[in-house]
Amino acid sequence: MKGTTKASRTQHRILEAAIDYVQAQGGGQFSLDAIAKHAGVSKGGLLYNFPSKQALIRSMVQYHVDGTRDNIVTEEQKLADDPYRHKLMRAFLKGLCSKIKEDNKAASGMLAAIADDPSLLDPVRVFHKDMYARIQDESEDPDLATLVYLAVEGIHSNGMFQVLDEDQLNVEEQLERMFEILK
Numbered sequence: 001m002k003g004t005t006k007a008s009r010t011q012h013r014i015l016e017a018a019i020d021y022v023q024a025q026g027g028g029q030f031s032l033d034a035i036a037k038h039a040g041v042s043k044g045g046l047l048y049n050f051p052s053k054q055a056l057i058r059s060m061v062q063y064h065v066d067g068t069r070d071n072i073v074t075e076e077q078k079l080a081d082d083p084y085r086h087k088l089m090r091a092f093l094k095g096l097c098s099k100i101k102e103d104n105k106a107a108s109g110m111l112a113a114i115a116d117d118p119s120l121l122d123p124v125r126v127f128h129k130d131m132y133a134r135i136q137d138e139s140e141d142p143d144l145a146t147l148v149y150l151a152v153e154g155i156h157s158n159g160m161f162q163v164l165d166e167d168q169l170n171v172e173e174q175l176e177r178m179f180e181i182l183k
Contacts (some may be wrong), residue, residue, distance in 0.1 A: 001017045011049045015038045017057055027115035057113045057120050064110055065127045071095035086182040088138045092131060096152050097175050148178050
């Protein structure tokens with residue numbers, strides 16, 4: 001983290017601690033006192049960096065959106081010279097695969113947001129609305145792109161909510177199969 005300020009390192013540490021805490025304890029246990037303790041800062045220190053619970057949750061949600069966007073951009077760059085169709089959809093698929101492999105950690109912020117204030121999920125809604133529109137515009141087969149998009153989002157949601165065991169579903173194999181279908 002060379003070149004970052006102490007304040008930004010503290011904010012990042014608090015944000016990481018909040019995500020870890022919510023992942024372990026659930027969104028219903030989310031409190032500023034608990035997060036401050038978990039982060040090893042005073043409540044005043046937490047409030048200096050995040051003036052409210054909503055500000056902290058908003059940052060957690062934005063962290064998730066930014067991470068997902070960064071993964072997709074990275075994959076788009078890797079596929080720039082790829083001769084196959086559906087480059088954006090394939091980049092989206094690979095980007096979300098990377099996010100899923102990161103253990104859905106950042107998605108904990110979304111769970112806290114749902115429990116506290118669903119409007120805090122607006123950045124996620126905007127991101128997906130924009131991404132879906134791009135996928136539809138840039139796809140040679142919008143129906144296939146929609147099908148894969150919905151399947152990937154289902155896998156992502158399954159990971160967040162831990163509905164089914166990902167090993168039983170052979171998630172990595174299914175994602176790889178979708179990637180091949182999009183060639």
